[in-house]
Amino acid sequence: MQGTRKIRVLIAKPGLDSHDRGAKVVARALRDAGMEVIYTGLRQTPEQIVETALQEDVDVIGLSILSGAHKALFPRIMELLKQKGLTDVMVFAGGIIPKEDIPELKKLGIKGIFGPGTPTETIIQFTLENVPERT
Amino acid sequence: MPKTEEIVQGVLTGDRRSIARAITIIENDTAEAQKLIAQIYPHTGKAHIIGLTGPGGSGKSTLIEKIVREYRQRGKTVGVVAVDPTSPFTGGAFLGDRIRMQELSTDQGVFIRSMATRNYLGGIAKATKDAVKVLDAAGKDIVIVETVGAGQSEVEIIKVAQTVVVIHAPGLGDEIQAIKAGLMEIADIFVVNKADRENADKAVMDIQAIMQLNNKEKAWKTPILKTVALTGEGVLQLVEKLEEHKQFLEKEMKREKSLLRAESELVEALKDQAVNAIIEELKKEGKFEEFLQKILKKQIDPASAAEKLLHKKFKRAASDAET
Numbered sequence: 362m363q364g365t366r367k368i369r370v371l372i373a374k375p376g377l378d379s380h381d382r383g384a385k386v387v388a389r390a391l392r393d394a395g396m397e398v399i400y401t402g403l404r405q406t407p408e409q410i411v412e413t414a415l416q417e418d419v420d421v422i423g424l425s426i427l428s429g430a431h432k433a434l435f436p437r438i439m440e441l442l443k444q445k446g447l448t449d450v451m452v453f454a455g456g457i458i459p460k461e462d463i464p465e466l467k468k469l470g471i472k473g474i475f476g477p478g479t480p481t482e483t484i485i486q487f488t489l490e491n492v493p494e495r496t
Numbered sequence: 497m498p499k500t501e502e503i504v505q506g507v508l509t510g511d512r513r514s515i516a517r518a519i520t521i522i523e524n525d526t527a528e529a530q531k532l533i534a535q536i537y538p539h540t541g542k543a544h545i546i547g548l549t550g551p552g553g554s555g556k557s558t559l560i561e562k563i564v565r566e567y568r569q570r571g572k573t574v575g576v577v578a579v580d581p582t583s584p585f586t587g588g589a590f591l592g593d594r595i596r597m598q599e600l601s602t603d604q605g606v607f608i609r610s611m612a613t614r615n616y617l618g619g620i621a622k623a624t625k626d627a628v629k630v631l632d633a634a635g636k637d638i639v640i641v642e643t644v645g646a647g648q649s650e651v652e653i654i655k656v657a658q659t660v661v662v663i664h665a666p667g668l669g670d671e672i673q674a675i676k677a678g679l680m681e682i683a684d685i686f687v688v689n690k691a692d693r694e695n696a697d698k699a700v701m702d703i704q705a706i707m708q709l710n711n712k713e714k715a716w717k718t719p720i721l722k723t724v725a726l727t728g729e730g731v732l733q734l735v736e737k738l739e740e741h742k743q744f745l746e747k748e749m750k751r752e753k754s755l756l757r758a759e760s761e762l763v764e765a766l767k768d769q770a771v772n773a774i775i776e777e778l779k780k781e782g783k784f785e786e787f788l789q790k791i792l793k794k795q796i797d798p799a800s801a802a803e804k805l806l807h808k809k810f811k812r813a814a815s816d817a818e819t
Contacts, residue, residue, distance in 0.1 A: 366524045367523075367587070367588075367612070367614065369520075388590060389590070391588070392583070392586065392588035392589060392590045393583075393586050393588055394586070394588060395586050395587040395588045396588050397582075397588065397589045397591060397610075397612045398588065398589065398590050398591065399591045399592075399594060399610050400590065400591070400592050400594070400595060401594060401595065401598060402592075402594070402595035402596075402598055405598060406602075408602050409598055409599075409601050409602055412601045412602050413594060413598075413601050415512055415513060415516055416512065416515075416516055416601065416607055416608055416609055417516065417591075417609060417610060418516035418517060418519065418520045445513070446513060
Protein backbone atom coordinates (compact mmCIF):
# COMPACT_ATOMS: atom_id res chain seq x y z
CA MET A 362 0.00 0.00 0.00
CA GLN A 363 1.22 3.46 -0.64
CA GLY A 364 1.14 6.08 2.05
CA THR A 365 -0.66 9.38 1.64
CA ARG A 366 0.78 11.31 4.56
CA LYS A 367 -0.32 14.92 4.76
CA ILE A 368 0.76 17.74 7.01
CA ARG A 369 -2.10 18.48 9.41
CA VAL A 370 -2.30 21.99 10.80
CA LEU A 371 -4.55 23.46 13.47
CA ILE A 372 -5.27 27.15 13.06
CA ALA A 373 -6.58 28.41 16.38
CA LYS A 374 -7.85 31.70 17.76
CA PRO A 375 -7.23 31.93 21.50
CA GLY A 376 -8.91 34.65 23.53
CA LEU A 377 -11.50 37.27 22.80
CA ASP A 378 -10.63 38.58 19.33
CA SER A 379 -13.63 39.76 17.38
CA HIS A 380 -12.46 38.89 13.89
CA ASP A 381 -10.48 36.16 12.22
CA ARG A 382 -9.60 37.54 8.85
CA GLY A 383 -5.86 36.88 9.19
CA ALA A 384 -6.37 33.38 10.54
CA LYS A 385 -8.58 32.51 7.60
CA VAL A 386 -6.10 33.88 5.08
CA VAL A 387 -3.35 31.74 6.58
CA ALA A 388 -5.65 28.70 6.78
CA ARG A 389 -6.52 29.07 3.15
CA ALA A 390 -2.89 29.56 2.07
CA LEU A 391 -1.79 26.41 3.88
CA ARG A 392 -4.68 24.47 2.40
CA ASP A 393 -3.71 25.63 -1.07
CA ALA A 394 -0.19 24.47 -0.33
CA GLY A 395 -1.59 20.95 0.04
CA MET A 396 -2.02 20.74 3.81
CA GLU A 397 -5.04 19.64 5.82
CA VAL A 398 -6.11 22.61 7.87
CA ILE A 399 -8.43 22.31 10.85
CA TYR A 400 -9.92 25.61 11.92
CA THR A 401 -11.36 26.16 15.39
CA GLY A 402 -13.31 29.36 14.96
CA LEU A 403 -13.17 32.35 17.32
CA ARG A 404 -12.82 32.64 21.08
CA GLN A 405 -11.10 29.45 22.10
CA THR A 406 -9.69 28.66 25.52
CA PRO A 407 -6.19 27.16 25.76
CA GLU A 408 -7.83 23.93 26.98
CA GLN A 409 -10.03 23.71 23.89
CA ILE A 410 -7.12 24.37 21.55
CA VAL A 411 -4.87 21.75 23.09
CA GLU A 412 -7.66 19.15 23.25
CA THR A 413 -8.43 19.80 19.59
CA ALA A 414 -4.76 19.44 18.64
CA LEU A 415 -4.68 16.13 20.49
CA GLN A 416 -7.84 14.69 18.93
CA GLU A 417 -6.88 15.84 15.44
CA ASP A 418 -3.28 14.63 15.89
CA VAL A 419 -1.88 17.68 14.14
CA ASP A 420 1.77 18.26 13.26
CA VAL A 421 1.55 22.03 13.51
CA ILE A 422 -0.45 24.62 15.46
CA GLY A 423 -0.80 28.21 14.22
CA LEU A 424 -2.05 30.62 16.87
CA SER A 425 -3.61 33.88 15.79
CA ILE A 426 -4.14 36.64 18.31
CA LEU A 427 -5.00 40.32 18.04
CA SER A 428 -6.17 41.20 21.54
CA GLY A 429 -2.78 41.60 23.24
CA ALA A 430 -3.42 38.71 25.62
CA HIS A 431 -0.68 36.57 24.14
CA LYS A 432 1.49 36.86 27.25
CA ALA A 433 -1.28 35.32 29.31
CA LEU A 434 -2.61 32.75 26.84
CA PHE A 435 0.47 31.44 25.04
CA PRO A 436 2.33 30.21 28.15
CA ARG A 437 -0.82 28.36 29.23
CA ILE A 438 -1.15 26.71 25.82
CA MET A 439 2.50 25.66 25.76
CA GLU A 440 2.21 24.32 29.30
CA LEU A 441 -0.90 22.26 28.44
CA LEU A 442 0.79 20.87 25.33
CA LYS A 443 3.61 19.66 27.51
CA GLN A 444 1.21 18.17 30.06
CA LYS A 445 -0.62 16.20 27.38
CA GLY A 446 2.61 14.96 25.87
CA LEU A 447 2.22 16.91 22.64
CA THR A 448 5.84 17.97 22.64
CA ASP A 449 6.43 17.01 19.02
CA VAL A 450 3.96 19.58 17.70
CA MET A 451 5.44 22.70 16.09
CA VAL A 452 3.79 25.96 17.17
CA PHE A 453 3.90 29.28 15.36
CA ALA A 454 2.00 32.48 16.03
CA GLY A 455 0.76 35.51 14.21
CA GLY A 456 -1.26 38.66 14.72
CA ILE A 457 -0.52 41.76 16.75
CA ILE A 458 2.52 40.90 18.83
CA PRO A 459 4.98 43.64 19.87
CA LYS A 460 8.61 43.04 18.90
CA GLU A 461 9.82 43.21 22.48
CA ASP A 462 7.63 40.22 23.42
CA ILE A 463 9.08 37.95 20.78
CA PRO A 464 12.17 36.65 22.63
CA GLU A 465 10.05 35.68 25.61
CA LEU A 466 7.55 33.81 23.41
CA LYS A 467 10.31 32.03 21.56
CA LYS A 468 11.72 30.90 24.88
CA LEU A 469 8.35 29.24 25.54
CA GLY A 470 8.96 27.11 22.48
CA ILE A 471 7.02 29.06 19.87
CA LYS A 472 9.05 28.49 16.74
CA GLY A 473 8.02 31.42 14.55
CA ILE A 474 6.17 34.69 15.00
CA PHE A 475 4.67 36.55 12.08
CA GLY A 476 3.40 40.09 12.16
CA PRO A 477 0.89 41.86 9.92
CA GLY A 478 1.87 41.98 6.26
CA THR A 479 3.86 38.74 6.29
CA PRO A 480 3.51 37.17 2.83
CA THR A 481 1.65 33.86 3.04
CA GLU A 482 4.54 32.34 1.06
CA THR A 483 6.81 32.98 4.04
CA ILE A 484 4.47 31.12 6.38
CA ILE A 485 4.07 28.18 3.98
CA GLN A 486 7.83 27.92 3.58
CA PHE A 487 8.37 28.15 7.31
CA THR A 488 5.81 25.43 7.98
CA LEU A 489 7.27 23.07 5.39
CA GLU A 490 10.77 23.57 6.76
CA ASN A 491 9.86 23.18 10.42
CA VAL A 492 7.21 20.48 10.42
CA PRO A 493 8.43 17.83 12.87
CA GLU A 494 9.59 14.51 11.50
CA ARG A 495 7.47 11.53 12.40
CA THR A 496 8.75 8.04 12.17
CA MET B 497 6.02 7.14 17.54
CA PRO B 498 4.96 4.22 19.72
CA LYS B 499 4.54 0.75 18.28
CA THR B 500 1.26 -0.49 16.83
CA GLU B 501 0.74 -2.82 19.79
CA GLU B 502 1.05 0.04 22.25
CA ILE B 503 -1.37 2.14 20.26
CA VAL B 504 -3.86 -0.72 20.14
CA GLN B 505 -3.58 -1.17 23.90
CA GLY B 506 -4.14 2.56 24.33
CA VAL B 507 -7.19 2.53 22.09
CA LEU B 508 -8.73 -0.34 24.00
CA THR B 509 -8.36 1.53 27.28
CA GLY B 510 -9.85 4.65 25.71
CA ASP B 511 -6.62 6.69 25.78
CA ARG B 512 -7.30 9.77 23.67
CA ARG B 513 -3.80 10.22 22.31
CA SER B 514 -3.72 6.60 21.15
CA ILE B 515 -7.11 6.99 19.46
CA ALA B 516 -5.80 10.04 17.61
CA ARG B 517 -2.62 8.25 16.57
CA ALA B 518 -4.53 5.18 15.42
CA ILE B 519 -6.72 7.27 13.14
CA THR B 520 -3.62 8.98 11.73
CA ILE B 521 -2.17 5.57 10.87
CA ILE B 522 -5.39 4.74 9.05
CA GLU B 523 -5.34 8.09 7.28
CA ASN B 524 -1.79 7.58 6.11
CA ASP B 525 -2.88 4.28 4.62
CA THR B 526 0.29 2.33 5.27
CA ALA B 527 0.76 -1.38 5.81
CA GLU B 528 0.63 -0.62 9.53
CA ALA B 529 -3.03 0.34 9.19
CA GLN B 530 -4.03 -3.17 8.30
CA LYS B 531 -2.12 -4.58 11.23
CA LEU B 532 -3.85 -2.14 13.53
CA ILE B 533 -7.33 -2.92 12.28
CA ALA B 534 -6.66 -6.65 12.52
CA GLN B 535 -5.90 -6.23 16.22
CA ILE B 536 -8.78 -3.89 16.91
CA TYR B 537 -11.46 -5.73 14.99
CA PRO B 538 -12.37 -8.32 17.66
CA HIS B 539 -13.23 -5.44 20.00
CA THR B 540 -15.67 -3.71 17.66
CA GLY B 541 -19.38 -4.10 17.18
CA LYS B 542 -20.65 -2.53 20.37
CA ALA B 543 -21.27 1.06 19.25
CA HIS B 544 -24.40 2.37 17.58
CA ILE B 545 -23.08 3.86 14.35
CA ILE B 546 -25.07 6.79 13.03
CA GLY B 547 -24.46 8.41 9.65
CA LEU B 548 -25.56 11.96 9.05
CA THR B 549 -25.51 13.42 5.60
CA GLY B 550 -27.08 16.24 3.65
CA PRO B 551 -26.19 19.18 1.44
CA GLY B 552 -23.74 21.89 2.53
CA GLY B 553 -25.46 24.52 4.62
CA SER B 554 -28.25 22.26 5.84
CA GLY B 555 -26.93 22.46 9.40
CA LYS B 556 -25.29 19.09 9.89
CA SER B 557 -22.50 20.16 12.25
CA THR B 558 -24.80 22.31 14.36
CA LEU B 559 -27.31 19.48 14.63
CA ILE B 560 -24.60 16.98 15.56
CA GLU B 561 -23.48 19.24 18.36
CA LYS B 562 -27.01 19.13 19.79
CA ILE B 563 -27.37 15.39 19.27
CA VAL B 564 -24.08 14.78 21.08
CA ARG B 565 -25.23 16.93 24.01
CA GLU B 566 -28.45 14.94 24.27
CA TYR B 567 -26.56 11.65 24.30
CA ARG B 568 -24.13 13.00 26.88
CA GLN B 569 -27.08 13.90 29.13
CA ARG B 570 -28.13 10.29 28.85
CA GLY B 571 -24.71 9.23 30.05
CA LYS B 572 -23.47 7.95 26.69
CA THR B 573 -19.98 8.53 25.29
CA VAL B 574 -19.77 9.72 21.70
CA GLY B 575 -17.26 9.67 18.84
CA VAL B 576 -17.64 11.87 15.78
CA VAL B 577 -15.91 11.48 12.42
CA ALA B 578 -16.47 14.53 10.23
CA VAL B 579 -15.47 14.00 6.60
CA ASP B 580 -14.75 16.93 4.31
CA PRO B 581 -13.51 16.91 0.73
CA THR B 582 -9.86 17.18 -0.30
CA SER B 583 -9.24 19.66 -3.10
CA PRO B 584 -8.48 17.71 -6.25
CA PHE B 585 -6.23 20.57 -7.39
CA THR B 586 -3.95 21.13 -4.42
CA GLY B 587 -4.47 18.01 -2.31
CA GLY B 588 -5.16 20.26 0.65
CA ALA B 589 -8.34 20.45 2.69
CA PHE B 590 -10.12 22.90 4.96
CA LEU B 591 -11.73 21.03 7.81
CA GLY B 592 -14.12 23.37 9.54
CA ASP B 593 -16.79 21.16 11.09
CA ARG B 594 -15.38 21.62 14.56
CA ILE B 595 -16.24 25.30 14.53
CA ARG B 596 -19.81 24.36 15.48
CA MET B 597 -18.72 21.80 18.04
CA GLN B 598 -15.92 23.54 19.92
CA GLU B 599 -17.60 23.43 23.29
CA LEU B 600 -17.60 19.66 23.08
CA SER B 601 -13.86 19.42 22.58
CA THR B 602 -12.93 19.46 26.26
CA ASP B 603 -15.60 16.91 27.22
CA GLN B 604 -13.65 13.72 27.97
CA GLY B 605 -16.64 11.64 26.93
CA VAL B 606 -16.51 12.99 23.40
CA PHE B 607 -13.91 12.47 20.69
CA ILE B 608 -14.14 14.40 17.44
CA ARG B 609 -11.95 13.79 14.43
CA SER B 610 -11.97 15.62 11.09
CA MET B 611 -10.98 13.58 8.05
CA ALA B 612 -10.25 14.72 4.52
CA THR B 613 -11.30 12.48 1.64
CA ARG B 614 -7.71 12.43 0.26
CA ASN B 615 -6.94 10.13 -2.60
CA TYR B 616 -7.18 6.76 -0.95
CA LEU B 617 -6.42 3.65 -2.91
CA GLY B 618 -9.07 1.80 -1.00
CA GLY B 619 -11.43 4.78 -1.16
CA ILE B 620 -12.42 7.16 1.61
CA ALA B 621 -15.27 4.86 2.56
CA LYS B 622 -12.81 2.25 3.82
CA ALA B 623 -10.73 4.78 5.73
CA THR B 624 -13.87 6.15 7.38
CA LYS B 625 -15.04 2.66 8.30
CA ASP B 626 -11.70 1.95 9.92
CA ALA B 627 -11.73 5.21 11.86
CA VAL B 628 -15.20 4.30 13.11
CA LYS B 629 -13.84 0.92 14.21
CA VAL B 630 -11.17 2.66 16.27
CA LEU B 631 -13.77 4.76 18.10
CA ASP B 632 -15.99 1.71 18.54
CA ALA B 633 -13.13 -0.34 20.00
CA ALA B 634 -12.24 2.60 22.25
CA GLY B 635 -15.61 2.11 23.91
CA LYS B 636 -17.68 4.94 22.49
CA ASP B 637 -21.37 4.09 22.85
CA ILE B 638 -22.34 6.18 19.86
CA VAL B 639 -20.26 6.93 16.76
CA ILE B 640 -21.53 9.59 14.37
CA VAL B 641 -20.17 9.95 10.83
CA GLU B 642 -20.83 13.22 9.05
CA THR B 643 -20.43 13.79 5.31
CA VAL B 644 -21.64 16.27 2.77
CA GLY B 645 -24.30 14.46 0.81
CA ALA B 646 -23.29 15.37 -2.68
CA GLY B 647 -22.45 12.26 -4.63
CA GLN B 648 -21.86 8.58 -4.83
CA SER B 649 -18.74 8.49 -2.70
CA GLU B 650 -20.63 10.14 0.15
CA VAL B 651 -23.36 7.57 -0.16
CA GLU B 652 -20.64 4.94 0.09
CA ILE B 653 -19.21 6.51 3.21
CA ILE B 654 -22.55 6.69 4.90
CA LYS B 655 -23.18 3.00 4.31
CA VAL B 656 -20.87 2.35 7.23
CA ALA B 657 -23.71 3.49 9.47
CA GLN B 658 -26.38 1.32 11.01
CA THR B 659 -28.75 4.25 11.13
CA VAL B 660 -28.64 6.84 8.37
CA VAL B 661 -30.04 10.31 8.96
CA VAL B 662 -30.52 12.45 5.87
CA ILE B 663 -30.87 16.12 6.63
CA HIS B 664 -32.35 18.77 4.40
CA ALA B 665 -33.24 22.41 4.87
CA PRO B 666 -35.81 24.57 3.14
CA GLY B 667 -34.42 26.99 0.64
CA LEU B 668 -31.49 24.88 -0.52
CA GLY B 669 -33.15 23.70 -3.68
CA ASP B 670 -36.04 21.32 -4.08
CA GLU B 671 -36.37 17.73 -3.07
CA ILE B 672 -35.32 16.66 -6.56
CA GLN B 673 -31.75 17.36 -5.49
CA ALA B 674 -32.08 14.88 -2.68
CA ILE B 675 -33.38 12.22 -5.05
CA LYS B 676 -30.58 12.91 -7.47
CA ALA B 677 -27.95 12.37 -4.86
CA GLY B 678 -29.47 8.96 -4.15
CA LEU B 679 -30.11 9.97 -0.58
CA MET B 680 -33.81 9.20 -0.26
CA GLU B 681 -33.30 5.47 -0.53
CA ILE B 682 -30.69 5.24 2.17
CA ALA B 683 -32.44 7.38 4.80
CA ASP B 684 -33.65 5.65 7.95
CA ILE B 685 -34.66 9.01 9.36
CA PHE B 686 -35.28 12.15 7.36
CA VAL B 687 -34.78 15.52 9.03
CA VAL B 688 -35.92 18.89 7.78
CA ASN B 689 -33.70 21.28 9.68
CA LYS B 690 -34.19 25.05 9.97
CA ALA B 691 -37.86 24.23 10.43
CA ASP B 692 -38.54 27.74 11.69
CA ARG B 693 -38.09 29.03 8.17
CA GLU B 694 -40.95 29.55 5.83
CA ASN B 695 -41.46 26.73 3.34
CA ALA B 696 -40.42 24.19 5.95
CA ASP B 697 -43.85 22.56 5.84
CA LYS B 698 -43.76 22.44 2.09
CA ALA B 699 -40.37 20.72 2.22
CA VAL B 700 -41.78 18.16 4.65
CA MET B 701 -44.77 17.55 2.37
CA ASP B 702 -42.60 17.15 -0.71
CA ILE B 703 -40.41 14.60 1.03
CA GLN B 704 -43.45 12.86 2.48
CA ALA B 705 -44.87 12.36 -0.98
CA ILE B 706 -41.76 10.56 -2.13
CA MET B 707 -41.20 8.71 1.11
CA GLN B 708 -44.65 7.18 1.02
CA LEU B 709 -43.68 5.36 -2.14
CA ASN B 710 -40.39 4.26 -0.63
CA ASN B 711 -41.95 3.22 2.66
CA LYS B 712 -44.61 1.00 1.21
CA GLU B 713 -42.95 -2.34 1.60
CA LYS B 714 -40.46 -1.57 4.29
CA ALA B 715 -40.61 -2.89 7.82
CA TRP B 716 -39.10 0.36 9.07
CA LYS B 717 -41.08 3.39 7.90
CA THR B 718 -38.66 6.28 7.47
CA PRO B 719 -40.03 9.12 9.60
CA ILE B 720 -39.68 12.78 8.66
CA LEU B 721 -38.78 15.00 11.59
CA LYS B 722 -38.49 18.75 11.93
CA THR B 723 -35.61 20.35 13.83
CA VAL B 724 -34.15 23.77 14.51
CA ALA B 725 -30.54 22.88 15.24
CA LEU B 726 -29.64 26.36 16.48
CA THR B 727 -32.17 26.27 19.32
CA GLY B 728 -32.17 22.51 19.78
CA GLU B 729 -35.85 22.22 18.94
CA GLY B 730 -36.79 18.72 17.84
CA VAL B 731 -33.44 17.20 18.86
CA LEU B 732 -34.98 15.22 21.71
CA GLN B 733 -37.44 13.62 19.28
CA LEU B 734 -34.63 12.90 16.86
CA VAL B 735 -32.57 11.10 19.48
CA GLU B 736 -35.68 9.17 20.54
CA LYS B 737 -36.12 8.05 16.93
CA LEU B 738 -32.45 7.09 16.71
CA GLU B 739 -32.88 4.91 19.78
CA GLU B 740 -36.05 3.44 18.33
CA HIS B 741 -34.23 2.54 15.14
CA LYS B 742 -31.44 0.95 17.09
CA GLN B 743 -33.95 -1.24 18.92
CA PHE B 744 -35.63 -2.05 15.64
CA LEU B 745 -32.30 -3.20 14.23
CA GLU B 746 -31.58 -5.29 17.26
CA LYS B 747 -34.93 -7.02 17.05
CA GLU B 748 -35.68 -7.35 13.39
CA MET B 749 -32.80 -7.06 11.10
CA LYS B 750 -29.57 -7.13 12.93
CA ARG B 751 -28.44 -10.48 11.61
CA GLU B 752 -29.42 -9.80 8.07
CA LYS B 753 -27.91 -6.32 8.05
CA SER B 754 -24.69 -7.35 9.70
CA LEU B 755 -24.38 -10.21 7.27
CA LEU B 756 -24.80 -7.80 4.38
CA ARG B 757 -22.28 -5.44 5.91
CA ALA B 758 -19.76 -8.20 6.51
CA GLU B 759 -20.24 -9.33 2.94
CA SER B 760 -19.66 -5.92 1.44
CA GLU B 761 -16.63 -5.37 3.66
CA LEU B 762 -15.13 -8.67 2.57
CA VAL B 763 -15.81 -7.91 -1.10
CA GLU B 764 -14.21 -4.48 -0.74
CA ALA B 765 -11.16 -5.89 0.98
CA LEU B 766 -10.79 -8.58 -1.68
CA LYS B 767 -11.02 -5.98 -4.43
CA ASP B 768 -8.43 -3.75 -2.77
CA GLN B 769 -5.92 -6.45 -2.14
CA ALA B 770 -6.45 -8.19 -5.46
CA VAL B 771 -5.97 -4.96 -7.39
CA ASN B 772 -2.88 -4.03 -5.42
CA ALA B 773 -1.35 -7.47 -5.84
CA ILE B 774 -2.06 -7.58 -9.57
CA ILE B 775 -0.69 -4.11 -10.19
CA GLU B 776 2.44 -4.87 -8.21
CA GLU B 777 3.09 -8.03 -10.16
CA LEU B 778 2.43 -6.41 -13.52
CA LYS B 779 4.84 -3.65 -12.58
CA LYS B 780 7.49 -6.19 -11.71
CA GLU B 781 7.04 -7.85 -15.08
CA GLY B 782 7.16 -4.49 -16.82
CA LYS B 783 3.73 -5.14 -18.30
CA PHE B 784 2.11 -2.25 -16.50
CA GLU B 785 4.40 0.34 -18.01
CA GLU B 786 4.21 -1.34 -21.42
CA PHE B 787 0.45 -1.11 -21.58
CA LEU B 788 0.48 2.39 -20.12
CA GLN B 789 2.59 3.47 -23.10
CA LYS B 790 0.28 1.67 -25.52
CA ILE B 791 -2.70 3.48 -24.05
CA LEU B 792 -0.90 6.82 -24.35
CA LYS B 793 -0.17 6.11 -28.01
CA LYS B 794 -3.84 5.16 -28.51
CA GLN B 795 -2.87 1.69 -29.64
CA ILE B 796 -5.30 0.21 -27.15
CA ASP B 797 -8.06 1.51 -24.88
CA PRO B 798 -7.78 1.07 -21.08
CA ALA B 799 -10.64 -1.44 -20.78
CA SER B 800 -9.23 -3.71 -23.50
CA ALA B 801 -5.78 -3.38 -21.95
CA ALA B 802 -7.13 -4.50 -18.60
CA GLU B 803 -8.91 -7.41 -20.25
CA LYS B 804 -5.73 -8.51 -21.97
CA LEU B 805 -3.60 -8.18 -18.88
CA LEU B 806 -6.05 -10.06 -16.73
CA HIS B 807 -6.61 -12.70 -19.35
CA LYS B 808 -2.93 -13.53 -19.33
CA LYS B 809 -2.84 -13.51 -15.57
CA PHE B 810 -5.84 -15.68 -15.00
CA LYS B 811 -5.68 -17.92 -17.99
CA ARG B 812 -4.35 -20.76 -15.96
CA ALA B 813 -6.76 -20.20 -13.11
CA ALA B 814 -9.65 -20.05 -15.57
CA SER B 815 -8.70 -23.25 -17.39
CA ASP B 816 -8.20 -24.95 -14.05
CA ALA B 817 -11.72 -24.04 -13.11
CA GLU B 818 -13.13 -25.38 -16.34
CA THR B 819 -11.64 -28.83 -16.00
